[in-house]
Amino acid sequence: AVAPALSVHCLATSCIAEFGSETQRETWLPEMAETGRPVGMFCLSEPHAGSNPAEMSTTATYDPETDEYALNGEKQWITNGKRGGVAVVFAKVDDEAHDPDDDAITQFLVPADTEGFEVGKKEEKLGLRASDTTGITFDDCRVPAANRLTEPGKGLSAAFRTLTEGRIGIAAQAVGVAQAALDEAKSYAEEREQFDRPISDIQTIRHKLAEMSTDVSAARLLVREACRQAEAGEDYRVAASKAKYRASEAAMSVTNEAIQIHGGYGYTTEFDVERLYRDAKITEIYEGTTEVQKTIIARGVFGE
Template sequence: MNLSDEQQAIRDVVREFAVEEIRPVAGETDREQTFPEDVWDGLAELDLTGMTVPEEYGGLDVDRLTYSLVNEEVAYGALSVATALSVHCLATSCIAEFGDDDQKERWLPEMVDGRPVGAFALSEPQAGSNPAEMTTEAKRVERSDGGDGEEYVINGKKQWITNGRRSGVVVLFAKTDREDPRSVTQFVIPKDADGLEVGKKEDKLGLRASDTTSLIFDDVRIPADNRLTEEGKGLSAAFHILTGGRIGIASQSVGLAQSALDEAVEYAKQREQFDRPIADIQTIRHKLADMKTDLEAARLLTRDAARREDEGESVEMAASMAKYFASEAAVDVANEAVQIHGGYGYTTDFDVERLYRDSKITTIYEGTSEIQKKVVARNLLE
């Protein structure tokens, strides 16, 4: 698929940043389970923390294909960083698309500059694949200080929140009537709100540099004008934003798979067995051929979904196909990269070990592979 000169230029700049700034610290931050804040500041300097924000608020307002390219290249450096960036962009997208002028002016210019970091709070301990089952509740009440207007009092718990500890702004989904699945509503909440507590940081298989926590809301009071959507319109807003987000996850899967393939190719050319490089062995060559084919198929599906969205098409099925295929391909390619490395691939001395661990999450977050197949089948049958 042909890219414009501007898209190619952005891709090249981000690839250079990924290679020179992200990859060199990826192993260390994974071992220490710390997020590279200097890298985040670098992304902000490149204006990437404002990708989904309109230009009038200081953002880049890029098209979906450019957004896909950026996600791919950042993930080539480290999936943990790409995940943090994409979640921040989910939050800015919600405010940009559903906020009123005052809300946009209040939040977006600073978020464009990377601080505060955004979080997206939808999942709950018992409501992951079916967010309509959430129990977090936002009750509308009179203001506690006796002033004009109303407030919402929020109680509940959100789980698997990327940027949970780092964030300064949380886009929250809660029910205005706990018993009514149609009452899900979207709010924007400052992280320092009284009663908002950050839970424990998850100790994960992969994505270990990424900040993943729970968020606990205990009588958190916010002004009514912090509501982003009309009551009951939050779930459709979430699904709309996540459809585009799935293209981002597919793009990240492609970037990770490209990284794993590059590592495997270099190792195969250097590693010798039976007095020759293992790249000369037909079994290894066939593995590399399969990896490359899966990678390019995933890339084409992903870019096609992005192109379709840019052209105004409905992309629910295309986004789910891309996310499903690309994430499964990332796992397969990373697995084969470890296999090509042999015993060394099972050690932390080589990046493929981390890539293999990181790859699995792409089949889970923002809708599992099973959910993506359900979406594809539903669209196909309808």
């Protein structure tokens, strides 16, 4: 649950670092980087716009008299929704030069104490229960024009660039969950005895652990390769998608087998593998579902 909180904070700081003005960077980044305050939010998804954020309906209407934008709309699934202090909010600009129907999406920095910034209830989730996920409604939420981060029309490509970076973080989260499940399963197999011997002596169990260990190593190597490409300044979009796709699958299968190795005990809340199994699932969904990752990887296959 801590990983997505940190990951989304980093999405917000990345947006400010990459797309913000000198003043915006000086105002927000030192504290956000050093103390983690204010906690950042990344408001892209909406109730009817998930895998295709271009379908968003949140608008930012320019008011020339006050040099402000008025945000109106609803965002969904916002990590850090309850404890966040500043949000990067994606919206379609409505001004003299742009029409919301033109997909004139941009991003704004919106402090959470701005009037009209309304945080909804915390969602009850399968896993990551310590991570607060909420809806956020913008009701004539006014921000100075100086809080805009990108030109109208450039917001969506900016979001995708930031998400590509974030995907490596989610892949790393998945590797962590899978490694933890592997460690738990190994310890349990050494302790649990059936037929007068530890179950770690049974070849079926050993093979399960061999497969789990291989999955974790393969996922970790894909994450490292994506990091290497990113640090080398290469186009790492496909590598980030491969890492997220394979690492989240590994997290699902390794946590599943870890429960199997624990037998009935693994199905209870007394053992951590139950929580790890529930926490693993989300890595196949957020920051782009597995289906979206495969679409990106296939584009890479065809050099598109």
